[in-house]
Amino acid sequence: MTANNHHDINGDIRYISLLSQSFPTIADASTEIINLEAILNLPKGTEHFLADIHGESEAFQHVLKNASGNIKRKVNELFAGNIRESEKQELCTLIYYPEQKLELVKAVETDIDDWYRITIHQLVRICRDVSSKYTRSKVRRSLPADFSYIIEELLHESADDTDKAAYVNVIVDTIITTGRADDFIIALSTVIQHLAIDQLHILGDIYDRGPGAHIIMDAMRNYHNWDIQWGNHDILWMGACAGNNACICNVLRLSLRYANLATLEDGYGINLVPLATFAMDVYGDDPCEEFIPKLLKDNRMDEKTMQLTAKMHKAICIIQFKEEAHIFNRRPEWGMQDRCMLNTIDYNSGTCTVDGKQYPMLSNHFPTVDPTDPNRLTPEEQMLMDKLHHSFAVSEKLHKHIRTLLSHGCMYAVYNSNLLYHASIPLNDDGTLKEVELSKGRKYSGRELMLNMGMMIRSAFENDTDPEDRKYATDYFLYLWCGKNSPLFDKSKMATFERYFLKEKETYHEEKGNYFKLRDDETVCDRILDAFGVTGPNRHIINGHVPVHASKGENPIKANGKLMVIDGGFSEAYHKETGIAGYTLVYHSRGFQLVQHEPFTSAADAIQRGTDIKSTTQIVEMSAHRMLVADTDKGTELRAQIADLKKLLYAYRHGIIKEKR
Template identity: 70%
Template sequence: MKKKYDIEKDLAYLELLSQSFPTVAAASTEIINLQAILNLPKGTEHFLADIHGEYEAFQHVLRNASGNIKRKVNDLFGNELREAEKQDLCTLIYYPEQKLELIKACEKNMNDWYHITLHKLIRVLRDVSSKYTRSKVRKSLPKDFSYIIQELLHERTDDANKSGYVSAIIDTIINIGRADEFVIAIAGVIHKLAIDQLHILGDIYDRGPGAHLIMDLMEEYNSWDIQWGNHDIVWMGACAGNDACICSVIRLCLRYANLTTLEEGYGINLVPLATFAMETYGNDPCEEFIPKYSAESSNMDEKTQRLTALMHKAIAIMLFKKEAQLYEKYPEWDMQDRMLLNHIDYKKGTIMLEGKKYKLSSNNFPTIDPKNPNQFTPDEEILMEKLHRSFTKCEKLQRHMRTILAHGCMYTISNNNLLFHASVPLNEDGTLKEVEVFGKKYKGKELLHQTGMLIRTAFQKGADPAERNYAIDYFMYLWCGKDSPLFDKSKMSTFERYFIEDKKTFHEEKGYYYKLRDNEAVCDYILDAFGIKGKNRHIINGHVPVHVVKGETPIKANGKLMVIDGGFSQAYHKETGIAGYTLIHHSRGFQLIQHQPFTSTEEAIKNGTDIISTTQIVEMASHRMLVADTDKGKELKKQVEYLQELLYAYRRGIIKEVAQ
C-alpha cells in the first residue's frame, strides 16, 4: 500500500474513481472481479495484412477465424459426427442465413433438425465463450436473445434437474417460429468471440473490387485496429485532396480493371475522364495500358478494354505531371530524378535514365509541351478539378477514411509485438535512419509517430494552413518516397514498366530494412528502439509478398520477425503460389496459417467448401498465457492498485463513502 503522501498525490483521481465505486463494498467487488479476469486465458488475436479489396476471401477468413472455428468443431465433436456433418455445421456458423435456405429446400423434418442443431451450436458457443467473463459474453449477445442464450450457456442437458428446463426453452423457440433468427444470432456471437482482437497490418485498398465492402464491414466490427499501408495512404491522400494521389488511385483501378470500388462503391464519376481520353488518345493503340489480368479484366469485352486502356493512359500522364510538380516543390524529398517527362527526347522517342538512353515503346504524348512537360493543358486542368471534387466531396469515402483514422496509426505495440505495414528505414550498418518530415529529422519510433501525427493534420481543418498543406502533399512521398516507411525503395518504376522494354529499368532497389530483416541482432535493435522488452517479442509486418513457390519463408530472424503478406490479391496468386497468410496469437502461442485460394462465397455455402489452410506452429508459450500476461493485464493491475488505494482512503476517512 502506498504511503499517505502518495495517496494525497493521487487524491484527485481517487475522488473521481469514488464516483464509480462509492462504497467499500463496491470497490471490493470490483477488485475481486478484476483479479478473477487476470486469471482467465488470454484472448485470441488475429493478424491479417494486404487484403487488397478481396472482400469475399477476407469475409470468409473472418467468419472461420482462420480455421479456428473448424478446429473447435473437430475437437468438440470428434467421432460423434461424420466429416460431412461437421462441414455442414461449420458452413452454418459461417453463413447462417444462406445455409438455412439450402437446408429448408431439402430437409423434411425441420423441427427435428432445429432440435439437434441448436444443441450443437450451444456447445460450440459454450466453448468459444469459455475464455471470457460472463459480463463480456453478455455484452456480445444480441438484445432479443440475450437472456435465453445466457440461460442455455450456463445450463446443461446432462443435469437431470435442468434437462426439462433446457428442452422447454428450445421447444418454445421452435414452436413460436423464431428458430431461424436464433440460429443466426448464435452464429453471430460465435464469430465475435472466436476473435478477441483483429489487427490489420495495412492495405485494405487497391487491386481487388471490394475495398468499400470491407470498410462497410469494418465500420460494424467489434474490436480491431489497422496499421496504415501504402495503398491505404494513397487513398487517404486522394480523400484529403492530393491530386497526385487521386491520379494514382484511378490509375491503379484502371490497371487492374477494378472500377467497381470507384464507381459503385464511392460514386466517383469517371465519365469526364472517359470523354477526355477518347478525344485525346482515340487514335492511340495504348497497348501498354491494357489492364493487367484480373477476374474483372478477363470478363471485359474488347470495346470496354479499349476504353479502359485509353483512360488508363490519360490518367497516367496526368499523374507523371502532378508527381513532378511536387518533386520540384519539395527538393528536400530528393526525388527530382523521378521527373521523367523532363528526360524524354520527344522528337526521337527516347529517354535518358541514369546516363543511359532507352527507346520508348511509344511516343504519342499529345498533352505534353516539350518545353514545359509537367504543365497541365487547359482540358487536363478542368478534368482534374472535376476529379478532385468527386473525391473530396464523396461522403462515403470521407466516412471510411475517418474510420481508418480512428482505428489506425503507423505502428502498434500489442503484447510485446511490434506491428507495422512495411519498414523502419535503416542505414547500411543496421542503425535507424533519419528522415526529414516537415523540416525536422526523425528516426525509428519517433519517425513513425510524427508521420502518423502529420497524416492526422491533413484532415484537421483547424490546423495551421502551412502544416496542413504540407501534410496533404506528403501523402505522395509516403506512397513512393525513397525513405518512406511505407515504401522504402529507390524508386517506383511505374513509367519504366509502361514505356521501356528493358526490364532492368524496372528494378526497385529495396531499402536496408528489407535486406537486414533476417538478421536477429537487427530485429532486436529495432525492438529495443521501440521500448519492447522481454524474451518473447516479435516484429510482424506485411507489404512484401512471400514467394512460397520460390522457397521463401514468412518466418525470419530466428522467429523474431514474421511477414504475413502471402498475397490475398488474385493478382499475386500465380506469383506467390498461395493466397495469403494469417497469424493467430492465442493463450498457448503463435500459429501461422497459410491459405490456398478461395473459390467463392457461393461455392462455400453450396458445397461447404472452405479455404484449405496449413497451420504452422511458430512458437509455443512455456505456460498458458493469461490476461495477467498481456497489455490489458497491465492496465487491470493498475486499476486494482488504485482501487486498493481507494479502499485505504475509505477506511481511514480520507474519502467518505456515499450511502446507497
Template identity: 70%
Template sequence: MNKFDKDIRYLQLLSTSFPTIAEASTEIINLQAILNLPKGTEHFLADIHGEYEAFQHVLKNASGNIKRKVNELFGNTLREAEKRELCTLIYYPEQKLEIVKADEPDINDWYNISIHHLVLVCRDVSSKYTRSKVRKNLPDDFSYIIQELLHERTDDKDKSDYVSAIIKTIITTGCADDFIIAICNVIQRLIIDQLHILGDVYDRGPGAHVVMDTLCRYHSWDIQWGNHDVLWMGAAAGNDACICNVIRIALRYGNMATLEDGYGINLIPLATFAMEAYKGDPCTEFIPKNAHENGLTEKQLRLNAQMHKAISVIQFKVEAQLFEKHPQWKMTDRCLLKAIDYKAGTCYIDGKLYKMRSCHFPTVNPECPLELTEQEKIVMDKLNHSFRVSDKLHMHVRALLTHGCMYKITNNNLLFHASIPLNADGTLKEVEIFPGRKYKGQELMHHTGMIIRTAFQNDSQKMEQEYARDYFLYLWCGPDSPLFDKSKMATFERYFIEDKATHEEKKGNYFVLRDDPKIVDSIMDAFGMTGSNRHIINGHVPVRAVKGENPIKANGKLMVIDGGFSRAYHKDTGIAGYTLIYHSRGFQLVQHEPFTSAEEAIRNGTDIKGTTQIVEFNQRRLRVADTDKGIEIRRQITDLEQLLYAYRHGIIPEKEGKIKVKM
C-alpha cells in the same frame, strides 16, 4: 497542485464510480478473477487489397479457428461431412438455412440437432470471457435464452431436460431461424477478441469499400496503415497525385467498383477527355493486366486503356510538380517527362539512354512537359471535387484515423505494414519529414502518423496542412518512406521502357537485413520492447512460397503475413498468403490456398484450404495477467486499493447507498 492533492482529486473522481467500500471491494474481486482467465485470441491479417469475399470468409472462420474448435468438441462423434456442414452454418447462417429448408425432409429434427451443436460451440468459445462480457455481446432478442443455455449444466438430468425444453420451445414458436442466426453471429463475435489489420485494405480487388464497411461493423479492430491506404487517404485529402494514382491503379486492373459503386467518383469527365485526346492512339501498353478475366468488351477495353493512359500522363505531370516543389525529397530524378527526347523517342534514366516503346504524348508540350493542358486542368478539378465530396469515402477515412496509426505495440508484438528505414549497417536511418526535421525509428513512425493527421485537422496552420497533404505522395513512393522503402517506383518505366533492368525497384535495407536476429532485436530495443518473447509482425511484401520463401524470419522473431488476398499475386506466390492467430496456447500461422467464392462455400461446404503451422507454443497457457490488459487491470486494482485505504482512514467519505423507494 502537489502530488498528494492530485492523488486525492483522482481518488475523489474514482469514488463516483465506486462510492462504497463494498462496491470497490467487489470490483477488486472481479478484476482479480479476470486476470486468471485465458488470454483472448488475436487475429492478424494484412494486404487484403479489396478482395472482400476472401476477407469476409477468413473473418467468419477465424482463419480455421472455428473449424479447430468444432473438431476438438465433436471429434469422432460427428462425421467429417457433418462437421463441415456445422462450420458452414456458423459462417453463413442465413444462406445455409435457405438451402437446408429446401432440402431437409425433417426440418424440426435438424433444428433440434443443430441448435444443440451450436450451443456447445458457443459455450466453448465464451468460456474464456466473463459472463458480463459475454452478455454485452448477445443480441437483445435472445440474450436471456442464450445465457440460460450457456450456463446451465447438461450433465444434471433436470438441467438437461430444462435445456431441451428451451430448445424445443424455440422450434415450436417459429423462432429457430432467428435464433440460429443470432447464436452463429455470437460465435463469430466471441471466437476473436481483437482483429489487427496490418495495412493495405485498398486497390486491385473489387471491394475495398465493402471491406471497410465490414470493419466499421466489427466489434474490436485496429489498423496499421499501409501504402495503399495512405494513397486513398491522400486522395480524400485532395492530393491530385494521389487521386491520379488511385484511378490509374483501378484502370490498370480493370476494376472500377470501389471508385464508382463504392464512393460515387464521377469518371465521365476523364472518359470524355480520354476518348478525344487519345482517339488515334492504340494505347496497347495500357490494356488492363487481367483483361482476359474481367469480361470487358473490346470497346470497353479500348476506353479503359485510353482513360488509363490519360490519367497516367496527368499523374507523371502532377507528381513531378510536387517533386520540384519539395527538392528536399530528392526525387527530381523522377521527373521523367523532362528526360524524354520526343523526336528521337528515347528517355534518359539513371545516366543511360533507353528507347521507348511509344512516344505518343499528345497532351505534352516538350517545351513545358510538366504543365497540364487546359482540358487536363478541368478534368483534375472535377476529379478533385468528386473525391472531396464523397461522404462515404470520408466516413471510411475517419474510421482509418480513429482505429489506425503507423505502428502498434501490443502484447510485446510490434506491428507495422512495411518497414523501419535502416542504414546499410542495420542502424536506424534518419528521415527528413518536415524541412529540417529528421527522425528515426519510433519517433519517425510517430511523427509520420502525426503529419498524416495534420492533413485532416482544420485547426492546423495552413502551410503545415498543405505540406501534410503533399507529403502523402512521398509516403506512397518516397525512397525512405516507411510505407515504401524502395529505390524508386518504376511506373513510368513499366509502361514505356522495354528494358526490364529499368523496372527494378531495389528494396531498402530493412528488407535485406530483416532475417538477422540481431537486427530485429535492435529494432525492438529501439521501440522499448523488453523480454525474450517479443516479435515483429508485418506485411507489404508477398511471401513467394512457390519459390521456397519462409514467412518466419530471424529465428522466429519476425513474421511476414502479407495475406496475398489479391488474385494478382497468386501466380507469383503460389498461395493466397498467410494469416496469424495468437491465442492462449501460442502463435499459429495459417497458409491459405486461393478462395473460390462465398457461393461455393455455402452450397458445397467448401472452406479456404489452409495449412496451420505452430510458430510458437507456450508451455503454460497464457492468461489475461500475461497481457497488456493485465498490466492495466493491475493498475486499476492498485487504484482501487488506494481508494479503500482512503475510505477506511476517513480521507474520503463513503457515499450514501441508494435509497430504495417502496411502492
C-alpha cells in the same frame, strides 16, 4: 495498504476522488477488485492478424468468419468421433453463412424441427466453448438484445445434467414452436464468430487491386474490436481523400490497370465520365497497347470497353506524371526531382534517359505534353483534374471510411510484446536506425519517426492545422507512397514510368532498402524492438507488404523467429507469383499459429458445396504454460486499476474520502 501510504493517497487525491464517482462505496470498489482479479486469471483472448487484403472482400470476410480455421478446429475438437466429417463441415458452413445455409437446409430437410433441435444444441456447445475465455459480463455485451437472456441461460445450463436437461430442452423446443429458430441460429452463429476472435489486427493495405475495399470498410465499421497499421495503398487513398491530386491520379491509374472500377464508382460515387470523355477526345486514335488492363478472375470486358479503359488509363497516367512533378519540384528537400520522368524524354527521337542511359520508347504519342514545358497541364487536363478533385472531395462515404481508418489506425502499434507495422523501418547500411527528414529540417528515426509521421497524416484532415503545415502534410502523402526513405515504400524508386514505356526490364529494378536486406538478422530486429520499447522474453515484429514466395521455398518466419511476414498475397494478382493466397496469424493462449491459405473460390461455392479455404497450420511458437490475461498488456492495465482501487478503499476506510451511500 498501510498508514505509510497516507502521503501517496494525498498526492493522488484528485484522481481518487474522480474514481470514487464510479465506485461510490467500499462495497462497489471491493466488488470491482474481485472482478478484475478474476479476469486476470482467465485465458488470454485470441488475436487474429491479417495483412494486404487488397480489396478481396469475399476472401477477407470468409477468413474473418472462420477465424483462420479457428472455428473449424474447435468443431473438430468438440465433435471428434461423434459426427461425420461432412456433418462437421456443414456445421461450420452454417456458422459462417447462417442465413444462406438455412435456406438450403430447409429446401431439402424432411424433419426440420428435429434438425433445429440437434443444430441448436451443437451451436450452444460451440458457443459455450468459445465464450469460456471471457467474463459473463463481456459475453453478455456481445449477445443480441432479442436473445440475450435465452442464450445466457443455455450457455450456463448443461443438458448433460439430468436435473437441467428438461429445462434446456423446453427452451429449445419453445424457440422452435414460436417460429424463432432461424433467427436464433443466425444470432448464435454471429456470436460464435465474434467470440472466436478477441481482437483483429490488420497490418495495412485494405485498398486497391480487388473490387471490394469499400465492402471491407463497411464490415470493419461494425466489427467489435480491431486496429489497423496503415499500408502504402491505404495511405494513397487517404491522400486522395485529403485532396492530393497526384494521389488521386495514382488511385485512378491502379483501378484502371486492374479494370477495378467498382470501388470508385459503386462504392464511393466517383464520376469517371469526364475522364472517359477526355480520353476519347485526346487518345481516340491511340491503341494504347501498353495500357490494356490486367483482368483478374470473373472480370469480363468486351473489346470496346477494354479500349476505352486503356485510353482512360493512359490519360490519367500522363496527368499523374505531371502532378507528381509539380510536388517534387515544390518539395526539393525530398530529393525526388529525378523522378520528373516527362523531363527525361527526347520527343524528337522517341527515347528517354534513365540512370544516364538512353532507351527507345514503346510509344512516343504524347498529344498533351509540351516538350518545352512537359509538366504543364493543358487547360483540358486542368479542368478534368478539377472535376476529379471535386468528386473525391464530396464523396461522403469515402470520407467516412477514411475517418474510420484514422480512428482505428496508426503507423505502428505494440500489443503484447508484438511490434506491428505494415512494411519497414528505415535503416542505415550497418543496420542502425536511419534518420529521415519530415519537415522544416526535423529528422527522426525509429519510433519517433513513425509517431511523428502519424501525427502529420492526421494533421492533413484537421481544420485547426496551420494552412502551410496542412499543405505540406497533404503533399507528404505522395512521399509516403513512393519516397525512398518512406517506411511504407523503402525502395530506390517506383518504376511506374519505366514499366509502361520501356521494354528493357533492367530499368524496372527497384532496389529494396536496407530493412529488407537485413530483416533476417536477429540483432537488427532486436535493435528495432528496443527502439520501440518492446519488452518480454518472446517479443516479435509482425508485418506484411512484401509477398512471401512460398512456391520458391521462402519462409515467412525470419530472424530466428523474431520477425513474421504475413503477406502471402490475398490478391489474385499475386497468386501466380507466390503460389499461395495469403498468410494469417493466430495468437491464442497456447501460442502462435501461422496459417497458410490456398486461393478462395467464392462465398457461393462455400455455401452450396460446403467448401472452405484449404489451409495449412504451422506452429510458430508455443507457450510452456497457458497464457492468461495476467500475462498480457491488458493484465498490466488491470493490475494498475486494482492498485488504484485499493488506494480508494484505503481512502474510504481512513476517512480521507467519504462514501456516497
